[in-house]
Amino acid sequence: SYKLTQSPSVSVSPGQTARITCSGDALPRRSAYWFQQKPGQAPVLVIYKDSERPSGIPERFSGSSSGTTVTLTISGVQAEDEADYYCQSTDNSGIYVVFGGGTRVTVL
Amino acid sequence: QVQLVQSGAEVKKPGASVKVSCKASGYTFTNYYMHWVRQAPGQGLEWMGIINLTDDIKSYAQRFQGRVIMTRDTSTSTVYMELSSLRSEDTAMYYCARDGPNNFDYWGQGTLVTVSS
Numbered sequence: 001s002y003k004l005t006q007s008p009s010v011s012v013s014p015g016q017t018a019r020i021t022c023s024g025d026a027l028p029r030r031s032a033y034w035f036q037q038k039p040g041q042a043p044v045l046v047i048y049k050d051s052e053r054p055s056g057i058p059e060r061f062s063g064s065s066s067g068t069t070v071t072l073t074i075s076g077v078q079a080e081d082e083a084d085y086y087c088q089s090t091d092n093s094g095i096y097v098v099f100g101g102g103t104r105v106t107v108l
Numbered sequence: 109q110v111q112l113v114q115s116g117a118e119v120k121k122p123g124a125s126v127k128v129s130c131k132a133s134g135y136t137f138t139n140y141y142m143h144w145v146r147q148a149p150g151q152g153l154e155w156m157g158i159i160n161l162t163d164d165i166k167s168y169a170q171r172f173q174g175r176v177i178m179t180r181d182t183s184t185s186t187v188y189m190e191l192s193s194l195r196s197e198d199t200a201m202y203y204c205a206r207d208g209p210n211n212f213d214y215w216g217q218g219t220l221v222t223v224s225s
Contacts, residue, residue, distance in 0.1 A: 033212065042216065045213055054213070096155075
């Protein structure tokens with residue numbers, strides 16, 4: 001079955017830039033989405049269609065795509081950004097949803 | 109405002125079934141599909157399936173085929189997810205999430221299902 005691969009963890013100091021990558025064979029043809037999840041809370045959409053930001057999401061969150069890899073970038077990381085981040089897309093059929101394994105962002 | 113309110117926590121024995129509800133409000137119920145996603149303790153997000161709230165067509169993740177049934181009641185704007193033949197590995201938080209213009213745009217608060225003898 002189709003998989004999306006994320007690195008398990010990223011550590012970053014406040015004010016620095018965090019980059020989280022997600023790899024998958026269908027990503028050149030399928031949009032990617034990014035979710036932030038804090039402990040005890042439901043996930044929140046932070047990026048849709050590779051690089052679009054929903055209203056209410058800070059500008060420091062951005063997304064990009066290159067080939068089979070998509071990247072979530074958090075510029076000027078703040079303590080409140082400490083969370084788990086998940087990428088999501090679909091397989092080539094466009095029907096079956098897949099989530100990456102998640103990346104824990106730790107703010108030092 | 110859009111809200112998805114799920115039913116309360118459940119404790120079930122192995123082999124039993126559980127039915128979780130998700131009541132939608134603040135928008136036209138049949139305009140969007142609904143997903144179900146689960147998350148085992150300390151683990152990642154796992155997609156279970158999606159239901160078209162207009163024509164009742166469903167697509168289920170392969171690993172849940174034969175064990176999950178998603179239904180909807182348009183008169184009460186409520187979606188249901190029933191999982192049968194429960195085992196300990198099904199202990200998880202279960203979420204409904206709207207398939208809005210920007211994909212999973214609204215999520216329920218989650219329903220904890222515990223499977224234990």
